[in-house]
Amino acid sequence: MPRSQGSGAPIASPAAAAVFTTVLTRGPASRVDVCRLTGLSSAAVTKAARPLIEAGYLRELAPTGRTAPGAGRPASPLAIAPEREYFVGIKITGDDLIGVVTDLGSRIVTSRHRPVPGFDVRTDASTTSMEPADVVAAIAALTTELLDEHPGFRERTHRLGVAISGDVDRGTGTVRYSPFLGWRDVPLAALLDEATGLTTTLENDVKALAVAEHWFGEGVGTSSFALVTVGTGIGSAFVVNGGLVSGAFGVSGEIGHVPIGVDGPRCHCGATGCLEAVASTQALLTEARRATGVDDLTIDQAVDLARSGDQVLRKVFAIAGRAIGLGLAVVANLLGPERLVVSGEGLDAYDLFEESIREAFSAQAYGSAGRCGLTIRPLPFEEWARGAATVAVQCMVSASG
Template sequence: MNDETLARTALLQSSSDAATRVFSTILTRSPISRIDVARLTGLSQAAVTKAVAPLVAAGLVNDSRDPTLTGLPGRPVSPVAVVPDAVVAIGVKVNADELIGVATDLTTRTIASERVPLTSHEPAHVVDAIVELCGRLRATIGDLGARLAAVGIAVSGDVDSETGVVRDSALMGWRGVALGTELAERLHQPVVVENDVRALTIGEHWFGVGLGTGSFAIVTIGRGIGSGLHLNGEVVEGAYGVAGEIGHLPLTSPDHTCACGRRGCVEAVAATSAIVEAVQAAHGRPVSIDEAVALGRAGDPAAVSAFAEAGHVIGAAIASLVNLVGPELVIIGGEGVANFDLLETALRESYAEHVFASADRARIVVRPHTFEDWARGAAAAAIRSLVV
């Protein structure tokens, strides 16, 4: 991190609440007029102008002197816009078998991406692999590497984002891993460790479909069933770092054991591994998820039943979520969306059966997410840590 980047991050982290609101608004909606910044933040135009001045001086915001029309005759304005490459972030998604990393600008536009295989889940090995991945990304982006301000790591499970400790990750077999501290010492950068679905929610909140939406939920389907919540303009983190764990709602038979060790969890029948196990048991031989999908689309009874059961319990879980918090929008994402055609009918029928009264006005949108999108969510979490 060069002196210029240090000064920029120091300015962001020392800003008043008003200045933070101003910069966050410009960051997520630029280019934008000062009038609209004032309207969205509830601040006076004078307060907005005062907050913008040091941001311009630091090179974080561009103050355009070329007026553009607002649409009203005689009302030209000079928009302000974030300088995207003023600061760079790295985001890393930790998967069971590989790491996916991206280097992004302030708006989470991907500048470079890299992947590194994981041959062990031992924390020391994973730390080494993340350091290697970050090194590759810095080499790829060249001179922009001097503007790296923070690194975000997205991990499945119970993560304490305040301390950077992964308290429990069934996917990685971790308990009490101080990932943030170890990486900060190795990378010599601020490191933010976040639950992967919550990181994805932060990315959608600031730069995706959640922008401008008062409340939304993300439900991810695939290796796990997760949920992130954005309510009243804020991403919900929970008092103890846990919120929205719909994959572990006890909505199915206790005959099914979840990877977390509990019985009856949604994931016990709806996670990719559970679907594969059901199809394998019916056919008496090993089956990959790709073959299970092909069998389902070909009408194989066991595969059709396994996907339908998964869709049914996910639909009930989404209805429970909607009944509890009443979001405007539910985004269904994750790698499992590629197979959504096999889940959709049962999911929507179950959702309609269980959702309460006017809560069913929540829109359900299917949005495919690549693993690079998850890594961008980690980068968004890193950028957010600099700003708020």
């Protein structure tokens, strides 16, 4: 399938990128506000905004209020034109593909789910290896379904964002290692470019979610922001000085593989004592089965029994919660973020974790690092797919500039 040839926003300079990003994430905003937020002069903002207005990516809203006598005409705030371009975002989990179409402002306008090839929904287990070619074909089919839902989607959609757990090289579009899919060195972006005809951006799923939260969620307006996710895996992503920390080799924020105990259990990565080996959903379930002697215990049953007062299982959750709290304190102590957001599917049982998480965090956070507080923000997987679409928006801005 030929690659989409959409031109994207006419962003020809760092100043234009700064103006567009500011209006996108903080708008509607007056030119005065854009000047203040970007540090650009009024003339520079006007020059940068003009081609974006002419191309339909920005619009001037009706003037608001009146200016002082002699101060000129009332200000006309700048705002994005959300329907100018659409983006597809796909989140890949171990058993599901979650796809969304977002507008330019990353508002989800439609979404769909599709099972990952090789996953048997009857047994809730992977019955065959998930071959990259099969997953690529499923993503291409899901993308087609999404774009066919509205006549304007296909014409105005040129970019696809894909979020996946593991070690991802965004620059080359390669999945270097994804333990939950069993993939190594898969050139996924190139395969999807060919299969969908869209320009594909591949990113680690936690980093993608952090980009969406920084631009449109809890992290708006912060220069230092951290996101930690708890569930099948435990990950984190950091924003420092307004930019996502990607790491020299594309790996950063792997809080799940920070050791929180010298003699802890062995992790799937090969190390011992990793946070993920203690407090991920699978690690917690393994310990719950060991503690109760019930080999077929499910995580839902463990949660229900703990909530009903089973002291053995309550202790299992408390130990995992303490480990998570220590991991959060590591993030606070090293980064000193303005905000620390905790999300992920593991938060479904947060009531069983909360006390031990907060106690461990308070005890281990050093001095004023603990002042960032903890924001608990459960997010459905559609929001992770939105994160993938947001990364595609971000790439449009950087590629144009």
